[in-house]
Amino acid sequence: MQTVSSPQLQEATQSLIDNLSASEAFIHFQQAYARFNTDSEARTLLEQLNQSQARMRQKQAKGTVNEAEVGSLRLLQQRVQRNAVIMEYAQSQQEAINFLREINSEISELLGVNFATFANHSTC
Amino acid sequence: MDDKVFDDIEIALPPVVKQAARDFAAAVAETPQFKAFEQVAERFRQDQTAQQALRAYQEKQTSWRALLMLNALSTEQRAELESLQGAFANQLVVQEYFKAQTEFATLCQTLGDAISESIDLNYAAACGVSCCG
Numbered sequence: 314m315q316t317v318s319s320p321q322l323q324e325a326t327q328s329l330i331d332n333l334s335a336s337e338a339f340i341h342f343q344q345a346y347a348r349f350n351t352d353s354e355a356r357t358l359l360e361q362l363n364q365s366q367a368r369m370r371q372k373q374a375k376g377t378v379n380e381a382e383v384g385s386l387r388l389l390q391q392r393v394q395r396n397a398v399i400m401e402y403a404q405s406q407q408e409a410i411n412f413l414r415e416i417n418s419e420i421s422e423l424l425g426v427n428f429a430t431f432a433n434h435s436t437c
Numbered sequence: 438m439d440d441k442v443f444d445d446i447e448i449a450l451p452p453v454v455k456q457a458a459r460d461f462a463a464a465v466a467e468t469p470q471f472k473a474f475e476q477v478a479e480r481f482r483q484d485q486t487a488q489q490a491l492r493a494y495q496e497k498q499t500s501w502r503a504l505l506m507l508n509a510l511s512t513e514q515r516a517e518l519e520s521l522q523g524a525f526a527n528q529l530v531v532q533e534y535f536k537a538q539t540e541f542a543t544l545c546q547t548l549g550d551a552i553s554e555s556i557d558l559n560y561a562a563a564c565g566v567s568c569c570g
Contacts, residue, residue: 325457325464326548330555332457335449339556346557410563412451413556416458417564423462424471429564431542432549 333416342409349402359399362389465548474541481534490525497521 333339349355365386372378393399420428449457465471481487497518504510510518525531549560 319464319468322464322468322548325461326551329454329457329461330552332449332454333552333556335447336451336454337448340448343557406558409556409558412454413558413560413563414565415451416454417560419455419458420462420465423459424466425475427564427566428462428465428545429549429561429566431545433561433566434546 329416333413336412338405338409338412342405345398345402345405349398352398355396355398355402358389358393358396362393365389465544468544470537470541470544474537477530477533477537481530484528484530487525487528487530490521490528490531494518494521494525 334343369378369382369386372382417427417429498505501510501514501518504514553560
């Protein structure tokens with residue numbers, strides 16, 4: 314944290330990180346993420362789905378999608394939805410995101426500005 | 438997850454995490470970057486000339502939105518819009534506001550990055566912030 318000079322701010326930031334990491338939502342998310350990372354079948358399946366969706370978007374843009382490809386993508390989506398490791402990872406990630414949004418609201422309410430907006434790097 | 442796993446880990450309950458968030462916000466509020474931003478934002482709000490220049494620019498931008506999207510403004514229209522933008526941006530309080538905003542944003546980005554790295558989630562993206570806020 315190069316631009317952070319105050320020890321109080323460094324301490325408060327570390328305390329927030331420690332507490333967030335020790336929250337139920339984030340412990341669950343980290344454990345589900347670790348299980349997903351060590352499950353090669355789940356990782357391969359999700360990678361296949363991502364690649365297939367990217368191909369589909371390109372073909373949709375060109376108007377060259379055919380029924381067999383749509384069917385193949387649906388099948389892959391069903392396999393992903395039946396995979397317990399992927400689903401637990403996705404669900405726990407959503408729960409962690411929801412909790413993080415609550416935390417951001419607490420911070421933003423006190424500051425009077427949306428902290429996440431200012432923490433965002435990208436600009437239009 | 439089974440209860441046994443949670444039994445072995447010390448969990449921070451939501452009220453504790455929220456208190457840590459409020460302590461964090463209080464520490465951010467004490468920074469020179471936040472104080473400078475708050476002060477100049479208030480001066481900007483109170484500055485009638487700057488507010489009028491902003492309104493004039495925004496009103497013209499709104500009325501020509503469709504043309505802007507199509508990149509179909511005439512040379513005269515573009516010059517008028519640029520002139521209104523310049524009249525706004527050249528106000529001293531506006532320049533100070535943008536400078537303070539940038540400095541506060543740099544601080545928030547540093548803090549957000551530190552949080553993101555530790556929790557394996559992009560803080561701003563997870564909170565639903567896009568490039569347009």
